[in-house]
Amino acid sequence: MCPTRSEHPAAPPLPLDGAARRLLDALPLRAALMDRTRRVVYANRALTGFAGLPRRGYRGWTEQQLVGDALWRQSRHLAAAALAGRPARWEGRVPSRRHGPRHVVRHYVPARARGGRILGYWIFVLDVTDRVETERRADATERLRAAIVDGALDCVIAIDEEGLVREWNPAAEATFGIARASMIGKPLGDVIVPERHRQAHASGFARYLAGGAPRILGRRVEIEALRANGEEFPCELAVSEVRLASGRIFVASLRDLTSVRAAEAELARQRASLVQAERMSAMGSLLAGVAHELNNPLSIVIGQAAMLAEATEGSPHAARAAKVQDAADRCARIVRTFLAMARQKPPRREPVSAEAIARAAIELLAYGLRSDGIEVTLDADPATPSLSADQDQLHQVLANLLTNAQAALRGRDGPRRIAVTVCPEGADVRIAVSDNGPGVAAAIAERVFEPFFTTKPVGQGTGIGLAVCRSIAIAHGGGIALESPPEGGARFVLRLPGSPLAVAEPEAQPQPARLRGRVLVVDDEPGIAEVVCDILRTDGWETAVAHDGNAAIATLAAERFDAVLSDVRMPGQDGIAVFHWIAAHRPGLAGRVVLMSGDVMGSAPLALPEAARLVEKPFEPAELRRVMASLT
Structure with missing residues (x-):
């Protein structure tokens, strides 16, 4: 229950006329005048209205009664300071049953008579709850903004209208190799813009500030930037403008494209490697096809050239025959090289x-x-x-x-x-x-x-x-x-x-095989069959010819032979089928079958029997003779 005026001794008069009261009642801050006994002499409308007090009846209350026990314990030393002639200040949150917690600033000011004697003290209460909340929200917003800017993977750089750096985030520090403290307040163009572009940068910025149309605002552009070590690097740039009361701020988001360009270069290199691999594959197929088309006629040329050289030995035509043989051998080497490449052998x-x-x-x-x-x-x-x-x-x-x-x-x-x-x-x-x-x-x-x-x-x-x-x-x-x-x-x-190996001496050529009997030559190219027969007859073999697999099998079934030379790929029954027929019906002859092929890169791989020997076209007579000499 609130005390009545009659319960307190009379307070000493304090200088407070009607005009002063009217002025204080018109102020938005809460004000109270206390006497030396710390009792209320006057409270303005803002205070009584906030506290819900009657306009009259509070005179003579103590400060503890006016503000409550909790606040009195926090601020009673301030009243003592004011009564001692020293203004005092207190700021903090105070409870309010009507308005909830409020943040206030309390000023305690000595109340003096004209002669300077302290008659009491003033309490002025400024409610700064809204300002504090606004500052708190602004601080939270600033901390959030700072967290976003500082945590951004891209460079965030802000400059003012003078081109001086106002913001320089950690990504910018890492990208350019320059600490934030060293960049704040520095002209941006003099630091990160390559020297050859600085004049254009400065003139473009000045033109825009003077009212020119923007050229890069709101767009993504690629430019060259400069690191602290003098290295230029490509980057992507986007600039936005922020208008403040103090002037315009230009915020740039900059992304280092060095790794992107490196990745693009690596992708291009891999793409080029893939294209090259495809070309090499195409080239291998092309070479294999060319080699196959050349093999059969080249075998004829090589065989006939070798026999011509042998026939003209010691004659005036020997040199010409040797040149033909050398050229034919060179062609054979080239074809073998092509095949080796195509096979990746x-x-x-x-x-x-x-x-x-x-x-x-x-x-x-x-x-x-x-x-x-x-x-x-x-x-x-x-x-x-x-x-x-x-x-x-x-x-x-x-x-x-x-x-x-x-x-x-x-x-x-x-x-x-x-x-x-x-x-x-x-x-x-x-x-x-x-x-x-x-x-x-x-x-x-x-x-x-x-x-x-x-x-x-x-x-x-x-x-x-x-x-x-x-x-x-x-x-x-x-x-x-x-x-x-x-x-x-x-x-x-x-x-x-x-x-470290010594160069080997040329291998001694085996002597032509002595007469071993009859040999069946099987090839669908008459010219090749003819030259093979010519070589074999020179070495003492008796020869017979079949131009396909069916004819070969029929001949082998009707006649006796001591060896068989057969092309692999032929219409109808091929050389592999001929070999399997021999293994089944003439097993004693299976060990003396020589297969010839000029299509080792064909679409279907050769499945050669283990017991068969293979001679790849184009072959030289010496190679054919070595194989024939090895037959047992």
Whole structure:
């Protein structure tokens, strides 16, 4: 129950006239005047209205009665300070039954008489609940914004209208290598914009501030930016504008595209590798098809050339026959190389001399080189180790390099030179083919080994030569590279691992087999059957011919033979069927069956019987003789 005025002693008069009361009642802050005994002399409308007090009847209340026990315990020392002549302040949350907790600022001010004597004290209460809540929400919003900006994976950079940095998040620190403290207040364009773009950046920014149309606002653009270490890098940029009372702020979201570009480059490289693999596969199929089409007629050429060379030995025509045989042998080597590539078959290794291979390639192309007026020199270091390699494949590589050099020198005025050098390079063998032609442009130097890439006019080059050379070099554990000598021209360098093995002496050719009886030759190509029969008859065999599998089986059923040479793929019954018939009906003959095939890359793989021997077309007479001599 509230005390009445009569229960308290009279308070000393305090200077508070009617005008002052009216002014205080009009103020929104809550105010109370207390005497020296800490009793209420006056309370304005804001205070009584907030507390729900009557306009009269509270005079003489103590401060404890006015504000409650809890608040009195928190602020009674403030009243003591005011009575001692010292203004005091208190801020905090106070309970309110009517309005809930409120955040207030309480000021205690001494009330003095005209002479300065302290008669009491004023209590002014400012309710700042709304401001505090607004600040709290703003602080939460700021902390959320900071968390978003600081946690962003992309760079977040803000600048003001002077181009000075106002925000620089951790992603920007990591991307540019510059700490936030070092960037705040710095001109952005002088730090992260490459020097060649700074003038355009500054003029564009000034033009927009002066009222020009925006060119990058609201758009995603790609630009070049500059790291602290001087490295330029690609980035994606989006800029937005924020208008504040203090001016405009421009916020940029910037994404480093370095890893994206690297991924795109790697994807392009893989795509190019896939295309190259597909081209190589197509090239393999093409080569296999070409080889198959050449095998049968080439077998005839090789056989007839060899027999012609034997028949003209010692005559004036022997040299011509030898040239035909050499050319036929070269064709055979080329076809075998194509087939080896198409099969992705490891090269046949044997000890060979790099000098001998280079010399043979030069001799093979000597006529054409001389006709073009090209001088060819060979410089071979005797200390060069031998190679463990496929002689035919390396011969093809050297011949291809010489042919390319010859083509590069066509049309050149003045001396035309090709230099071939063979020397050791550590444990490796270095074979270089240099020419003094126009060289290879740097823009295409990396592409010359790509399949089907050629700088030659249409009809003069297929673009597979150097790709073949590289495949052969890699298969031998080495490599091939293009160099640009200081003196001009081009130099192709083949590096292969050396071998400690000595170069083997040529194998002694087996003597022609003595008469062994009758042999049945089975082939649907009459020309091949004829040349095989000619070779065998020269060695003392008696021959018979069948042009398909059915005819072969009928002949074998009717007559006796001591050996059978059969093509594999033929219309009707093929060579495999002929072999199985022999194994079933003439088992004693099964060990002396030789199968011939020029289609080892056909759509259906060859399922050869274990007991059968295989001779791949095109074959040389010596190879056929070795096989026939091995029959028991």
